[in-house]
Amino acid sequence: MPIPVNHLLSFSLVLFIIGMIGVLTRRNAIIVLMGIELMLNAANVNFVAFSRMHGDLAGQIFAVFNIVIAAGEVAVGLAIIIALYRNKDTINVDEISIMKG
Amino acid sequence: MSDFLWLIPIFPAIGFLVNGLAGRRISKRAVSAVACGVVLVSFVLSCAAVVQLATMPSDGRYMENRVAPWVPAVEDGGGAPGLAIDWLFVLDPLSAVMILIVTGVGSLIHIYSVGYMWEEAGYWRYFAYLNLFMAMMLTLVLGGSLAVMFVGWEGVGLCSYLLIGFFYWKQDCADAGRKAFITNRIGDLAFVIGALTLFASFGTLEFRGILSAVVAGQGSVFLLTAVALCLFVGACGKSAQIPLYVWLPDAMAGPTPVSALIHAATMVTAGVYMVCRLAPLYMQAPLALTIIAIVGCATAIFAATIGLAQNDIKKVLAYSTVSQLGYMFLAAGVGAFGAAIFHLMTHAFFKALLFLGSGAVIHALHHEQDMMKMGGLRKLLPVTYAVFLCGWVAIAGVPLTAGFFSKDEILWRTFLFSPVMWGIAAFTALLTAFYMTRLMGLTFWGKSRMDHHTEAHVHEVPGVMKWPLMILAGLALVGGFLSIPAALGGSAMPFTLERWLEPVFEPGTYATAAGGHAAIGEHAAAAGDAASAAHEAAAATPHGSPHGEEHSLALEYGLMAFSSVLAIFVLWWGYGLYDRMPQKLAAWKARFASVHEVLANKYWVDELYDALVIQNFYRLCRAALAFDVRVVDGVVHMVRNVTVGTSYLSVFWDTWVVDGLVNLLAKVVRVASRGLRRFQTGVPQSYATVMVFGLFVLICVYMYLS
Numbered sequence: 001m002p003i004p005v006n007h008l009l010s011f012s013l014v015l016f017i018i019g020m021i022g023v024l025t026r027r028n029a030i031i032v033l034m035g036i037e038l039m040l041n042a043a044n045v046n047f048v049a050f051s052r053m054h055g056d057l058a059g060q061i062f063a064v065f066n067i068v069i070a071a072g073e074v075a076v077g078l079a080i081i082i083a084l085y086r087n088k089d090t091i092n093v094d095e096i097s098i099m100k101g
Numbered sequence: 102m103s104d105f106l107w108l109i110p111i112f113p114a115i116g117f118l119v120n121g122l123a124g125r126r127i128s129k130r131a132v133s134a135v136a137c138g139v140v141l142v143s144f145v146l147s148c149a150a151v152v153q154l155a156t157m158p159s160d161g162r163y164m165e166n167r168v169a170p171w172v173p174a175v176e177d178g179g180g181a182p183g184l185a186i187d188w189l190f191v192l193d194p195l196s197a198v199m200i201l202i203v204t205g206v207g208s209l210i211h212i213y214s215v216g217y218m219w220e221e222a223g224y225w226r227y228f229a230y231l232n233l234f235m236a237m238m239l240t241l242v243l244g245g246s247l248a249v250m251f252v253g254w255e256g257v258g259l260c261s262y263l264l265i266g267f268f269y270w271k272q273d274c275a276d277a278g279r280k281a282f283i284t285n286r287i288g289d290l291a292f293v294i295g296a297l298t299l300f301a302s303f304g305t306l307e308f309r310g311i312l313s314a315v316v317a318g319q320g321s322v323f324l325l326t327a328v329a330l331c332l333f334v335g336a337c338g339k340s341a342q343i344p345l346y347v348w349l350p351d352a353m354a355g356p357t358p359v360s361a362l363i364h365a366a367t368m369v370t371a372g373v374y375m376v377c378r379l380a381p382l383y384m385q386a387p388l389a390l391t392i393i394a395i396v397g398c399a400t401a402i403f404a405a406t407i408g409l410a411q412n413d414i415k416k417v418l419a420y421s422t423v424s425q426l427g428y429m430f431l432a433a434g435v436g437a438f439g440a441a442i443f444h445l446m447t448h449a450f451f452k453a454l455l456f457l458g459s460g461a462v463i464h465a466l467h468h469e470q471d472m473m474k475m476g477g478l479r480k481l482l483p484v485t486y487a488v489f490l491c492g493w494v495a496i497a498g499v500p501l502t503a504g505f506f507s508k509d510e511i512l513w514r515t516f517l518f519s520p521v522m523w524g525i526a527a528f529t530a531l532l533t534a535f536y537m538t539r540l541m542g543l544t545f546w547g548k549s550r551m552d553h554h555t556e557a558h559v560h561e562v563p564g565v566m567k568w569p570l571m572i573l574a575g576l577a578l579v580g581g582f583l584s585i586p587a588a589l590g591g592s593a594m595p596f597t598l599e600r601w602l603e604p605v606f607e608p609g610t611y612a613t614a615a616g617g618h619a620a621i622g623e624h625a626a627a628a629g630d631a632a633s634a635a636h637e638a639a640a641a642t643p644h645g646s647p648h649g650e651e652h653s654l655a656l657e658y659g660l661m662a663f664s665s666v667l668a669i670f671v672l673w674w675g676y677g678l679y680d681r682m683p684q685k686l687a688a689w690k691a692r693f694a695s696v697h698e699v700l701a702n703k704y705w706v707d708e709l710y711d712a713l714v715i716q717n718f719y720r721l722c723r724a725a726l727a728f729d730v731r732v733v734d735g736v737v738h739m740v741r742n743v744t745v746g747t748s749y750l751s752v753f754w755d756t757w758v759v760d761g762l763v764n765l766l767a768k769v770v771r772v773a774s775r776g777l778r779r780f781q782t783g784v785p786q787s788y789a790t791v792m793v794f795g796l797f798v799l800i801c802v803y804m805y806l807s
Contacts (some may be wrong), residue, residue: 099781
């Protein structure tokens with residue numbers, strides 16, 4: 001019996017909210033990056049769910065592209081964090097406020 | 102062959118340069134050799150020049166050496182003559198006598214100084230100054246114009262100042278040097294005024310030109326009297342006459358050979374020399390001559406009385422010098438210029454001797470100058486005592502010594518001029534004999550008043566100091582025979598100073614002299630007549646020559662005998678008093694205590710000058726200072742304050758208005774943007790939070806609308 005799409009959307013919503021809360025509340029830049037990863041994967045779950053519902057493979061292809069882009073994003077994000085740590089001796093995002101007006 | 106005259110002053114100048122520039126680096130022996138050597142060369146040259154002069158006919162003894170132009174003549178279109186000054190050196194019988202005295206006595210004093218100054222610091226400096234002095238003094242006496250003479254005149258003043266203040270680290274020496282310099286400045290101002298008046302009137306500063314013009318009858322009596330008096334004020338400063346005599350006693354702070362050379366034998370006689378040099382001019386101004394005679398006579402007795410009560414051995418000699426200079430001016434004033442120069446010469450001999458002798462005493466007693474701490478030196482210093490005796494009899498005028506001939510010549514000529522002045526001068530001669538006897542008594546006779554330490558170390562002078570003393574002693578004894586008065590058979594002698602000098606004072610000498618000036622050339626014909634007329638007139642007055650007055654021969658003998666007996670009596674009586682009767686002396690002193698008080702304090706003239714001149718001068722200075730501080734500075738400060746005040750206003754405007762507008766704009770922007778700044782925290786999470794919140798609101802709005 002196929003899983004109804006509502007369950008999938010709910011799961012995706014929970015996953016997105018968990019990721020969003022992680023991004024908005026945690027101070028460690030790596031956790032923030034992990035939160036972003038959760039939100040991306042919530043979007044992937046949505047793609048796959050609607051792809052199954054409509055019987056169209058475009059959503060699943062989009063999900064695969066998304067995973068590839070997420071891998072690149074993680075690579076660039078971690079590189080930024082390492083550069084940040086080397087220059088500022090910290091990865092606490094509250095302390096990095098040089099863009100403050 | 103008179104081209105070598107300039108060499109006479111140049112040699113000591115070379116000595117000055119060598120010792121002044123290199124003296125610190127060469128040995129004392131080399132310094133002494135250079136210093137004495139150049140002066141001796143000058144002496145030899147002077148002798149050669151004088152011998153050459155003597156071979157000339159007696160009415161044409163005149164050599165001139167125009168070395169180089171100093172101030173070239175300026176051609177101006179108008180009638181006024183331009184100033185032209187040459188370095189002109191002139192040798193005539195008068196300057197011949199002077200250069201022999203200056204280089205002769207100067208050489209002896211240089212040699213003496215080698216011994217006297219050997220132990221002193223600044224040995225080379227002393228000889229450099231002394232050589233410079235010789236150069237300047239020779240320029241003074243050889244100078245053929247008032248301008249060249251004035252170079253020497255100021256030069257010797259400078260050297261006098263330098264040498265009085267030789268021990269410059271002692272306050273009283275430095276003060277005495279300044280006093281001499283400043284007092285001389287007053288006289289020099291009058292000298293310059295007189296010289297420039299002569300130039301303005303006659304268009305030349307050369308003696309020949311001036312005197313030719315004067316004997317040619319140019320210039321009113323008033324002008325000539327004024328000029329003569331101005332120049333005499335200059336002579337008063339240089340030759341220490343009332344009222345400018347005060348510097349000379351203080352000048353004794355210098356080394357003793359300096360006192361002998363500058364302040365007794367040579368420099369202080371420059372005034373007498375200058376008056377005699379311009380004798381024909383002074384003869385045309387009888388009033389000026391009378392004033393000179395009165396001043397000279399007053400100075401002579403005034404200084405002699407002060408000399409009676411001084412205890413410093415050099416101070417006694419200093420006042421004696423002032424007094425003797427007064428004699429010289431008295432002689433010049435009564436028209437006996439020859440006698441003045443004769444006394445100048447004999448005085449140079451015996452006063453240099455006395456000063457050098459006192460230097461020997463001071464040297465022997467380790468710089469003790471107070472006669473009250475001497476006494477009984479006759480046995481300890483036999484040579485010094487012997488030469489002092491010669492000086493003593495010479496200055497007192499014991500017959501056949503130098504002072505006798507010259508002083509009696511002056512007294513005789515004074516008697517012809519005014520018996521009252523003769524009385525004063527004769528009394529001065531008596532005082533002179535007495536204070537010199539007192540000096541001898543306190544120094545050499547009686548019992549010793551020295552402390553034991555000094556007495557044990559008393560030593561006779563070394564040979565280098567002894568020989569000059571002995572030569573001067575000889576000159577002091579026999580120097581008078583150079584000019585035996587006519588009354589004592591002088592006319593039979595082959596040479597007398599009187600006759601040697603006569604052409605210089607003779608107006609007729611200048612009547613035909615080529616003045617070197619166009620205006621004089623035009624008047625040459627008239628000049629001869631006028632001059633001979635003037636000469637006849639002069640001969641008829643007491644200023645003129647007394648020759649041919651046979652009836653007065655007996656009177657002359659009488660006066661001569663009177664003053665000789667007086668002098669000898671004073672010497673004999675004073676010797677007894679000072680050698681053997683100290684208690685009688687003390688009784689006398691007590692009886693005349695008030696008089697002694699006045700004399701010992703020099704009539705309080707220094708205090709009087711201080712109160713009248715110096716304090717008023719200070720007051721003037723203080724007033725000028727107050728004016729400077731209050732008014733001049735006040736104006737300056739006012740200008741400053743106004744400038745500063747306007748600057749403050751300008752700063753205020755700039756700060757508050759110009760800057761204010763700019764700052765106001767910036768402030769408005771800042772205040773306006775203060776709220777907006779809150780939003781840009783620089784933390785991406787807060788941006789994300791706002792973004793989520795905004796998305797939520799958008800979704801709500803969307804759902805509410807659909």
